[in-house]
Amino acid sequence: MNSLSVPMSRRDQILISIFIATYFFCVGINICGNCPLKTYVRQFTQSIELFCGIEQSWNMFCPNPRDYSFHPYAIITFQDGSTALYEFPRPDKMNQLEETLRERVRKAFYDNMPWDDYSVFRPTLARHIARCFANPKNPPTQVSMCYNGYRVTLMENKMVPYGRPMRGAERKTFFVYQVSPEDFK
Amino acid sequence: MIMHDLIIAWQNFWFKPQSPLSLCVFRIVFGLVFLTQILSQYWLDFSVFFGAHPFIPHEDFVAFWTRKNITLNLFELLPTDDFWHTAFFIVLGILTVMMIIGFCTRFSIILVFLSFASICHQYPFLMNAGDNMQRLVLFLLSFSGAGDCLSVDSYLKNKNGDWRKAVFDPPPCPAWATRMLQVQLAIAYISTALLKINSPIWFYGNGCYIATRLSDFAKFRVPVIFDHRISLYFMTWLTIFVEFAAGTLIWIKELRYWVILVGVCLHIGIDWAMNIPIFEFAFMSMYILFIDSEDMKKLGHWLKLLSKCFYIKKAYVSG
Numbered sequence: 379m380n381s382l383s384v385p386m387s388r389r390d391q392i393l394i395s396i397f398i399a400t401y402f403f404c405v406g407i408n409i410c411g412n413c414p415l416k417t418y419v420r421q422f423t424q425s426i427e428l429f430c431g432i433e434q435s436w437n438m439f440c441p442n443p444r445d446y447s448f449h450p451y452a453i454i455t456f457q458d459g460s461t462a463l464y465e466f467p468r469p470d471k472m473n474q475l476e477e478t479l480r481e482r483v484r485k486a487f488y489d490n491m492p493w494d495d496y497s498v499f500r501p502t503l504a505r506h507i508a509r510c511f512a513n514p515k516n517p518p519t520q521v522s523m524c525y526n527g528y529r530v531t532l533m534e535n536k537m538v539p540y541g542r543p544m545r546g547a548e549r550k551t552f553f554v555y556q557v558s559p560e561d562f563k
Numbered sequence: 564m565i566m567h568d569l570i571i572a573w574q575n576f577w578f579k580p581q582s583p584l585s586l587c588v589f590r591i592v593f594g595l596v597f598l599t600q601i602l603s604q605y606w607l608d609f610s611v612f613f614g615a616h617p618f619i620p621h622e623d624f625v626a627f628w629t630r631k632n633i634t635l636n637l638f639e640l641l642p643t644d645d646f647w648h649t650a651f652f653i654v655l656g657i658l659t660v661m662m663i664i665g666f667c668t669r670f671s672i673i674l675v676f677l678s679f680a681s682i683c684h685q686y687p688f689l690m691n692a693g694d695n696m697q698r699l700v701l702f703l704l705s706f707s708g709a710g711d712c713l714s715v716d717s718y719l720k721n722k723n724g725d726w727r728k729a730v731f732d733p734p735p736c737p738a739w740a741t742r743m744l745q746v747q748l749a750i751a752y753i754s755t756a757l758l759k760i761n762s763p764i765w766f767y768g769n770g771c772y773i774a775t776r777l778s779d780f781a782k783f784r785v786p787v788i789f790d791h792r793i794s795l796y797f798m799t800w801l802t803i804f805v806e807f808a809a810g811t812l813i814w815i816k817e818l819r820y821w822v823i824l825v826g827v828c829l830h831i832g833i834d835w836a837m838n839i840p841i842f843e844f845a846f847m848s849m850y851i852l853f854i855d856s857e858d859m860k861k862l863g864h865w866l867k868l869l870s871k872c873f874y875i876k877k878a879y880v881s882g
Contacts, residue, residue, distance in 0.1 A: 386578055386737050394739055398577060401743065402750075409754045424632065431635040431680030432702055434695045436754040441762035443773045469779045469838065477782070478840045479607045482689045486618070488779045490688045498627045499688075502619050530776045532769050533792050538776045540789040 401432070408434055448527025448546060450487055452504070454511045455520040464507055466491075492525055492552050504555035512562055523553040577742050580735035582856035583711040587665070587733075589744075589851040590709040594663035596848050597675070597697055600841040601655060605682075609652070612686045613638075615645045621685055628687060637681040651678065665714020669705060676701035692751070693842030699747055700849070707740030732860075741852055748849045752810035759803050768796035770803075775836060782838040789836070805829045813853055823850045 386394075404423045410416055427433040452464040466487040469477045477484075490496045491503065504521040511518050526546030530538050611618055621638065641647040655678040661671035679698055683690050710716045712733035721729035759765040764773060772795045774780065788794045805825050813822045827850065830843035854862075 385580060391574065391578055395573070395577070398739065398743060402746070405747070405750060409750065428629060428632045428634045428684075430702070431676070431683070431698060434699060434751075436692055436695075436751045437758055438692045438755050439770065439774050440755060440758040440765060442764045443770060444777060445764075445773050447776060447778045449779075470781065474782070477838050479603055481838060481840050482604055482612065483608050484779050484838075485689050485691065486612070496688065499619050499623060502623050506618055530773050532764075532767075533772050533795065537772075537792065540775060541781075541784050 404432065405434065409436065444489075445530045446527055447530060448488075448492070448525040450492055450523065450525040452507050453522045453524065454507065454518045455522070456511075456513070456516045457519050458516050460516070462511060464511075491523075497553070500553045501555055504553065505557070505561045508555070508557045508561055517559075517562070518557050520557060521555045522551050523555075524549060524551045577739040578737045581738035581741065582735050583708050583733055583738075583741075584713075584856040584859050585851055585854050586707060586709055586738075586741050587711060587713040588854075588859060589848065590665065590668075590704065591663055591713060592851055593697075593700060593704075593845075593848045594659060596841060596844045597679075597701075598656065598659045598663065600697065600845075601652065601659065603840065605652065609649070610645065612689060613648050613652075613682070615643050615648070617686065619686070619688075624685075624687060629684070634684040635677065635680040636684040637677060638685045651681075655679070655682075665710045665716050668710025668714055668716050672701060672709065673705045676705050691839070691842060692755075693839070693845045696748075696751060696849070697845050700744060700845075703740055703743050703747065707744075708736055709740075711736065731863075744849065745852050748846070748852070749810040749813065751846075752806045756803050756806035756810065759806070765799060765803060768799045770799040771795050772799070780837045780839070783835050785832075785836050802829065819853055823853060826850060 404427055407416060407419050407423045408427065424433070449468050449470070450466045452466070454462045454464060456462070467480055467483045469480070469484050469488075472480065491500070500523065504523065508518045508521050526549050528538075528545075528547050605613065610616075621636075638648070638651070641651060655675065658671045658675045658678065661667060662675055676698070679701055683694060683698055712730055714730070717730045717733065718726050759770060762770070764770055771789070772792075775785075775789045775795075788798060806829075808818075808822050809826045812818045813826075827847055830847045833839065834843040
């Protein structure tokens with residue numbers, strides 16, 4: 379017992395204090411702004427965070443929220459020149475319950491797939507789509523991943539109406555994958 | 564002298580004994596939120612992300628994301644088989660129920676944390692900030708005395724004695740784990756508020772406008788507020804202010820419940836307008852940690868009276 383009537387031994391207090399300080403040091407390094415010191419220290423703290431499962435990020439709709447509303451799809455071209463359309467699940471076409479239950483699908487295909495930070499995963503995804511359309515007599519030869527959408531302009535320029543989403547006026551092909559026979563093995 | 568004062572302040576903040584009642588109520592509410600999450604968010608598209616042949620194999624994440632770092636992932640110990648992966652989720656559900664009722668509490672919380680961290684690391688790009696918070700809560704809860712009351716454990720430990728006192732009115736204990744959870748929540752709010760205030764989109768008042776124009780997030784319609792510029796500017800700056808307040812002013816005892824009230828309004832508003840299931844409830848549940856144990860007891864007393872009134876009324880109506 380000490381002067382504060384803390385029912386804990388001094389040794390325990392010291393050990394727990396070290397744990398608290400280490401934890402919040404890792405958190406602090408993780409969330410502070412980018413600088414050379416952070417880059418250097420983070421090489422060590424990131425390993426600890428991933429090993430302990432305490433990595434974190436709090437960029438919820440920030441620093442800048444995505445200013446592009448869109449829906450992604452894939453066009454599969456077959457050997458005979460015919461094409462097929464695969465539309466990724468669209469939350470705007472789902473009822474409320476389905477939209478809630480399939481939020482993770484939205485996360486994967488809207489928040490991640492089309493953006494450059496995640497471009498390394500696109501070939502794997504394209505291969506997966508090609509396999510879903512596998513046909514030995516007329517195999518897929520190309521998978522094009524595209525989206526239709528519109529940019530949400532700032533209010534000062536032109537206000538996009540609320541609750542009545544505009545039709546996707548822009549079309550962009552963000553990835554083209556040439557399918558090879560090895561992809562079906 | 565200053566050093567001595569700092570040590571006393573440190574001890575006072577982290578180790579001063581407090582009733583674990585709020586923490587145990589939090590364990591139950593958070594457990595229910597977490598159970599809803601694992602039941603509603605993963606099972607419909609389970610095989611797409613966690614089956615034997617997922618959209619993006621785990622090896623790709625290892626190659627491009629975690630690289631040489633060792634991650635906490637129990638899936639790597641399981642055979643790559645739909646049966647084992649499904650069984651993993653079922654066991655996680657059972658462990659979560661154990662955590663809620665407080666049976667083998669510490670053991671179940673540790674296993675729930677290990678399992679959820681594995682899910683987060685198996686397919687990391689499915690996770691949002693709400694998942695981050697839940698994973699961190701589980702990590703910190705595993706060090707706490709979250710099973711000290713309102714639990715099967717506390718009943719079993721005292722069933723031959725005064726179990727009612729042990730279950731509903733436990734003795735105080737050092738609250739450092741509760742404090743860590745509180746500080747973690749404050750860090751999340753301050754961090755996101757700082758990021759927003761450094762963004763020209765949020766700073767000049769366009770944040771809420773842009774977020775509500777993304778068709779993939781749209782949920783229930785909010786009349787008037789999101790149709791006009793002035794209200795959209797106001798909502799954007801109010802969001803930043805509430806997030807700052809929830810990380811800072813919440814520590815001032817006189818303002819605490821007001822901050823919690825506006826925080827709850829903010830989260831309910833976001834949940835109403837945008838499709839981000841569970842996220843808001845995970846954050847809101849953490850406000851329980853800031854409720855004083857005496858107030859929690861009063862709340863429990865009122866609820867008890869309310870249920871008695873309801874029971875008497877029901878008995879009267881049924882004759």
